[in-house]
Amino acid sequence: MIRNKYILFAFRLMVGGVFIWTGLLKIFDPLGFAQNIANYKVFPQGISFFLALFLPWIEVICGAFLIVGIFRGASSLLLSGLLSVFLVLIILTILRGIDIDCGCFGSIGRKIDYKLILMDSVLLFFSLNIYLKTK
Amino acid sequence: MKIKKLFQQAASIVVLSFIIGFSVNFSLVKKYFQGEFRHAFILSEEYPSIKFIFLAEAEELFSRGEALFIDTRSEEDFQAGHIFGARNIPFVEHEEEKVLNLLPFPLDKTLVVYCDGSECQSSVELAKFLHEHDFRDIRVFFGGWVEWVREGLPVDSGSEYDSQ
Numbered sequence: 001m002i003r004n005k006y007i008l009f010a011f012r013l014m015v016g017g018v019f020i021w022t023g024l025l026k027i028f029d030p031l032g033f034a035q036n037i038a039n040y041k042v043f044p045q046g047i048s049f050f051l052a053l054f055l056p057w058i059e060v061i062c063g064a065f066l067i068v069g070i071f072r073g074a075s076s077l078l079l080s081g082l083l084s085v086f087l088v089l090i091i092l093t094i095l096r097g098i099d100i101d102c103g104c105f106g107s108i109g110r111k112i113d114y115k116l117i118l119m120d121s122v123l124l125f126f127s128l129n130i131y132l133k134t135k
Numbered sequence: 136m137k138i139k140k141l142f143q144q145a146a147s148i149v150v151l152s153f154i155i156g157f158s159v160n161f162s163l164v165k166k167y168f169q170g171e172f173r174h175a176f177i178l179s180e181e182y183p184s185i186k187f188i189f190l191a192e193a194e195e196l197f198s199r200g201e202a203l204f205i206d207t208r209s210e211e212d213f214q215a216g217h218i219f220g221a222r223n224i225p226f227v228e229h230e231e232e233k234v235l236n237l238l239p240f241p242l243d244k245t246l247v248v249y250c251d252g253s254e255c256q257s258s259v260e261l262a263k264f265l266h267e268h269d270f271r272d273i274r275v276f277f278g279g280w281v282e283w284v285r286e287g288l289p290v291d292s293g294s295e296y297d298s299q
Contacts, residue, residue: 030160031176038176039256049172053163054149054156061148061155074144 002129011126016066018123019079023059025105026052036103040089058082066130073134076127083124090116174277175259184266185273190286193247193276197288202245207257208280210294217280218249219289226261234264245272252281 002008026033034052038045059082062075090102093112102112157164166172171179174187188196196202197218204221206213213223224237240246246265250258262273276283284290 027159030163031172031178034172035176035256045173046167049167049176053160054152057152057156058149061152065148071144071148073141074148077141078145078148 001132003133008130008133011130012066012069012072015076015079015123015126015130016063019059019063020067022105023056023063026056026103027060030056033103036101039098039100039103040093041098042089042092055082073131076131076134080124080127080131083120083127087117087120087124090120174275175256177259177263182263182266184271185262185275187277188247188274190276190278190282192274193249193278193283194286194288196245196247196274202247202274203240204276205246205248205261206280207248207250207261208255212251212280214292214294216284216290216292218283219291221249221291223294224261226257226264234261235268238265238268240270242269243271245274246270247274247276249276249279249283252277252279255279 002011030052033056034049037043037048037051043051058078062079065071065075066079086104090112093100094114094117098112100112102116104116163172166178177185179185197204204218206217206221206223207226208217208223209225210223213221213225217223222237224234226234248258248261248265250256258275258279262275265273
């Protein structure tokens with residue numbers, strides 16, 4: 001576990017910044033994001049639709065809270081949870097051989113690949129360290 | 136931090152996101168409950184040329200012989216079996232330019248696009264692409280290949296050029 005407060009502050013800026021950016025991209029195109037979720041073929045159409053409406057707001061609110069320093073524990077916990085779910089979905093999608101955009105960056109196409117697993121894992125590491133520091 | 140307080144804060148963030156997400160997208164939620172987005176996440180006012188059809192209508196268009204059926208599945212799937220008389224235009228994202236070369240049809244031609252069935256999206260993606268290129272009568276056959284075969288309707292195999 002990393003304890004240096006400057007490094008942890010940098011983690012907060014990075015995780016918060018990434019989630020504010022990706023969340024805003026999804027907020028501006030909710031139907032595109034709903035389609036991205038549906039493409040994973042895990043959730044039915046209705047659930048994909050409703051997830052697409054509020055998930056991006058969780059990302060933006062938690063991202064902003066992390067940067068500002070409010071509710072750091074809850075925000076990093078929620079983002080760690082989201083990152084873990086994304087990781088499982090990405091791995092399952094690769095194993096199932098489905099070739100789709102990840103939907104991580106809204107309508108900006110980003111194919112699912114192993115680099116994405118690495119990126120999500122790094123963010124999860126940052127986010128978990130922020131959470132463990134707040135405990 | 137106490138675990139109870141942590142979960143209360145997390146729940147507050149989730150509830151807040153629910154409220155904002157639903158309020159900001161209220162018009163979409165209303166449309167959902169009016170029956171939109173059941174087949175694909177496209178707004179009917181943004182894509183007025185696209186209609187979703189079921190087997191009965193697809194069969195009628197097929198028997199009248201006025202519509203052109205377009206199979207958006209891969210070439211291998213198409214060669215293994217397709218709706219009789221269909222053209223194969225596999226829609227691959229980021230390779231849209233290739234699709235344009237395969238579309239020498241008049242813009243008012245009735246086009247019926249299909250893929251495997253209700254879970255695949257390539258027919259919807261191609262329909263959106265066709266709409267953006269000014270085609271005016273696009274029908275997405277929602278049941279697709281799976282439903283067509285299940286009903287024992289006319290099929291063919293091999294490449295589209297074999298049957299010409």
